Amino acid sequence: MRRLVSAADIDRFRAVIAHRLGLGFEDAKSAFLADVMRRRLDVGGQTPEAYLDRLDAEHRDDEMGALSQELTVSETYFFRHNDQYRAFAEIALPDRLGAQAAAKRLRILSAGCASGEEAFSLAMLVRDAGIDPSWDVAILGVDVNPAMVSKATRGLFSEWALRETPADVRRRWFKPAGRDFALDDTLRASVTFEERNLSRDDPRLWQPDTYDIVFFRNVLMYFTPENGQTVITRIGRAMKAGGYLFLGHAETLRGVSDDFHLRHTHDTFYYQRKQGAERATPLLPAITSFAAPAPAVIAAVEADTWIDAIRSACERIETLARSPRPSASARQGSTRVAVMPTWDLDLARELLREERFAEALDRIERLPPESGQDPDVLLLLAALLTQRGRLVEAEDTCRRLLDVDELSAGAHYLLALCREHARDRPGAVNHDQVAIHLDPGFAMPHLHLGLLARRAGDRGAARKELEQALLLLQREDSSRMLLFGGGFSRNTLVALCRTELAGCGGQA
Ligand SMILES: C[S@@+](CC[C@H](N)C(=O)[O-])C[C@H]1O[C@@H](n2cnc3c(N)ncnc32)[C@H](O)[C@@H]1O
Incomplete structure (x- = not known):
């Protein structure tokens, strides 16, 4: 007999599995979970409620073992990776x-x-x-x-x-x-x-x-x-x-x-x-939200290096942005709920959102010295310094950021830009690869690697990276687009990817 299992039973089953085995199943897996649960009910001859009550109340290792056979993926082989x-x-x-x-x-x-x-x-x-x-x-x-x-x-x-x-x-x-x-x-x-x-x-x-x-x-x-x-x-x-x-x-x-x-x-x-003496520093919350940036032009990508392209894009945007606008402070608080550290980063973020990069940088540079330990401040500062072309300071800021947050994908991406500008291509590639490892969904290091490979004449590697960048750019978080997009909008970067891909024989 096919047992009836309700949506509420499945939700409870999912929660017990998460609690006891630690396994996470998305909503899309509900039908699979329902099948597994029905099979287990058939074996024990229980009602869903009685089965779930027991599973919840006791550490039933025998049942966990049986469930793990149904629910885990055991693919493996010798010398994998x-x-x-x-x-x-x-x-x-x-x-x-x-x-x-x-x-x-x-x-x-x-x-x-x-x-x-x-x-x-x-x-x-x-x-x-x-x-x-x-x-x-x-x-x-x-x-x-x-x-x-x-x-x-x-x-x-x-x-x-x-x-x-x-x-x-x-x-x-x-x-x-x-x-x-x-x-x-x-x-x-x-x-x-x-x-x-x-x-x-x-x-x-x-x-x-x-x-x-x-x-x-x-x-x-x-x-x-x-x-x-x-x-x-x-x-x-x-x-x-x-x-x-x-x-x-x-x-x-x-x-x-x-x-x-x-x-x-x-x-x-x-x-x-880490060694015992190396204090673990708690990670501060990441930047939460920015609105999407205004469109920028693509011509600047003819520049010698990607960082030159970013700098000219930012300069161009700032020239355009000098027309009068309502002041950022007048609109503060109306746009979003901010993560509030002890110093106010909101205005700098707002200025960034308005593409007023020089003012945003000035704002950050006037924060109290103790803000220099805050990963959010350091990341914003490093991104703005990079955009302004102050690359020695940007690199120094990235390294200070890595001292407090060693696994910052953003710091590694910005370091890749700085290294490229210093004509250190292996260093640039290495930092992009680290950024991708730390955050596989981060589009910009793929784009940068693609551009580096294209310049080096490696069409195969360029295609692979640019295709990945194209895929990721379309879903990239808009706050990250603004912080790392170097003054280019998502649409512009997508267009750039397509042009570059076409240039190395890829599918745009
Ligand atoms: C994909 S295999 C990985 C095998 C091997 N580590 C490799 O990479 O080739 C995942 C294994 O993790 C086991 N597993 C899943 N949840 C577990 C848990 N809570 N405790 C112990 N092992 C678990 C599964 O049973 C499965 O055999």
Whole structure:
């Protein structure tokens, strides 16, 4: 019999799953949740109400295990995103072996390990490091899905799981077993797997100051923001100062935690736990809203560098803007509810909104010196200095901003502009890449990378970046357009993207 599940039941089911497993499901997934719930009701022969009451009231690990099999995505394979494994083998592991030389103890965690490919890839690299047998080395893989944990423990893998595994590594660590491949027994014994729910406060798993290296990849993206933040806080506490954290390619700690330094090597990103003495600075709220800017012309993009284009666009706009307008202060308060720090940034933002860049900059520069620790002030100041072409000061301001908010995507984007102007193309590319890693939805660094690639004659890279910029520009937040658009409107930047794309054979 097909059980009746109401919209209210689904909402409650979604809330319990978020609470117990930490997984977030959007409204678009309601039909999927309804199917899962019906199947579970059939198994237990319960009414929705009784089932949800029990789920809510008790820690039912058996039911959570069954639900996790229905609700989680367990896609994984050996050496997935190999750049991260190279950074592990060449940076993180040697560094931690050095740091732990006196204790001779190394702890590695694969959190959300699925069927174990990640933990075993790490084990292979640990074996290659030739660690003295007197060391106490442990690799732990944990996952909430019991079926995945028992699969990991069996150590039997399909051809598909080995799709990124080099032939010599295959030969060394696997033996054919029917249509599958059996992992070497000694390697299998070097990893422990446990069924654990990362969303539970589990004192044994989260013992402080334990792990040297944590792989927590492609799990955060399925969590609710609140749960993601809680789990990252737990991981941070359970890590040793100076330990390394690897997230999935599409995952970032921006806005989640500032307990880590961002590291960028081997064409990949990862994080390093700050030392205890490095105080975590709470992030201040981001700028909330600005109205869309007035249209600007595109001719300036013929300029030598993007920053020259921005400067001339701003100068042109200011000339146009000198016609009389009602004063900003006269309209203050009528346009929006502001985030109010202890100093008044509203007028500067209002002036920016009116494209009166010089006055906005003057306003910011007259703020009290203690405002120089406020990330909002520093970002606004850096953007305005960049627009005015005061690039040495802009760069200095960006670096001060990174001192208080190391994961500021905006600071990295502005630094990319400054570096380009200083003829440091690799530096510019690097800062754009960091900005994109920190905020994958940020259009401007893609546009800048596209323009840099086009100037360097790399049509393929230019197309890829410009296509992405075009996509993102259409949904870019208008306050960010104003702050980073360099005096160009969204429409102008979209038109620029299309022209540049057409110039390198892309689809506009
Ligand atoms: C996409 S896989 C990632 C596997 C591997 N880390 C990788 O990147 O290849 C996500 C895994 O996270 C696990 N997971 C999801 N929620 C979890 C939770 N609350 N506690 C533990 N594991 C969880 C899922 O069961 C699944 O096996």
